Amino acid sequence: MDAGISECNSGWQCNDGGIGSCCQSIVNALEKRKKEMLKRQKTGRVAQKWKHWCGAALLLAGCLIFFSPNLHQQYQDKRIQKEIAEFHMQSEPEEKSDLFGKIQRYNQELFESGQNCLYEPAYVEKAPEIDGIVSDKMFGYVEIPSIDCTLPLYLGASEEKLNQGAAVLGGTSVPIGGNNTNCVIAAHRGWKQQVYFKYIDALKHGDCIIVTNPWERLEYVVSDIQVIEPDEIERIKIQSGTDQVTLITCHPYRSSGKYRYVVSAKRKETGTVGVSEAGKKVFVQDNESAQNCIRTNSDQTIWQETKIRYAGVAVLAGFVIFTVYRNVKGGKRKDAENRACG
Missing domain, CATH: 1.10.287 (Helix Hairpins)
Structure with missing residues (x-):
């Protein structure tokens, strides 16, 4: 031890x-x-x-994720503003006077032909074959102040052009105005976080639609609103004696194109006008029966998307x-x- x-x-x-x-x-x-x-x-x-x-x-x-659509839309708005500024700087009106006459003749021939070409899907995507028109460039732009929408306007409703803005259906009038014309303008109902015609069903009778082409600024007033089947081609043809534009897009929102929402507008100087009892001017609807199906409103779907x-x-x-x-x-x-x- x-x-x-x-x-x-x-x-x-x-x-x-x-x-x-x-x-x-x-x-x-x-x-x-x-x-x-x-x-x-x-x-x-x-x-x-x-x-x-x-x-x-x-x-x-x-x-x-939440702010991405807003940021993307701001980017697209700047892109559109830049394209519009470049459009105004392209060329002088006098250089286009000959082209204007060619387009007038094309629009008149289209009216006289009955627009049977509208029944061919491939034709709708094509720009009119008029010497002087560059099919892949802006022809102008469309403004809808009441829904804060401004889009570049192209001729021929191909998928590529619809991805860039609004497009005039091939087989409908080129947007220069004039009697016996109906320029049908198509756009997506919201696409890749861009608005386009997403809020089109907020338009009311009397709202203004402005189309600017290389020569002038044309003002139209909403006179008719319809919901139609995709194959009801007759509803978007030229109406004799009128100068109008027609906006068209899918309906309801996020429905994969089940119906078409159609807003027709007549030239401001020639719109059909009535007077209500209160003295306020109201634009007379051309097709009252179509109103029964318009109330398939997309507001609820859009609001649900926002809530999500x-x-x-x-x-x-x-x-x-x-x-x-x-x-x-x-x-x-x-x-x-x-x-x-x-």
Whole structure:
């Protein structure tokens, strides 16, 4: 026993596994536990930081998803403004006078032909074959102030042109105005986060539609609103003795083109006008029977789409806040436990 004690005093090494060996084992165990605790604390802090960063990234992603349509629309608005500015700088009116006469003759021949070409889908996508018209360039632009819509206008309703703005259906009048004309302008009902004719069913009788071509600015007034079947071609043909434009798009919104929403507008100087009992001018509708199916309104669908965006961001924000709160609370609890153990 004395030998064991003396060797313990000299180096805490006992050949017979005495007190010194037991103490050293305890010290080693405590040091090992301390290292493991420090390692767990470090790992926990790193994991907590990662959770915070992931939460922030999720919140940022949610905000980007929510605001993406608005940002994309702002970008498209700037693109359209730039294209319109370039359109106005292209050429002088006197250089186009000969082309104007050719288009007038084309529109008259189209009216006299009965527009049977409208029954051919491939023809609708083509620009008119008139010498001087460049099919892939803007012919002008259309403005609808009441729904804050301005779109570049192309001739020929091909998919490529519809992706860029509005397009005049091939086989309908080129938009220069004049008697016996009906320029049918098509656009998507919202497409790739762009608005286009998304809010077209907010138009009312008497609202203004403005078409600007290379020569002049033509103002039209909404006179008729219809919902038609896709194959009701007769509804969009030229009406004898009128100067009008027609807007056409899919209906209802997000219906994969089940019906067509058609807004007809007559030239401001020649619109059919009536007077209400209160003395206020109202534009007489040409086809009252069509109003029965117009109330398949898209407002509810559009609002549901907006609510889903808001709800998605709210759920994501709540998840992130809850995660951060739980991590912070858990970190404080662990720190308290570590201090108590220390």
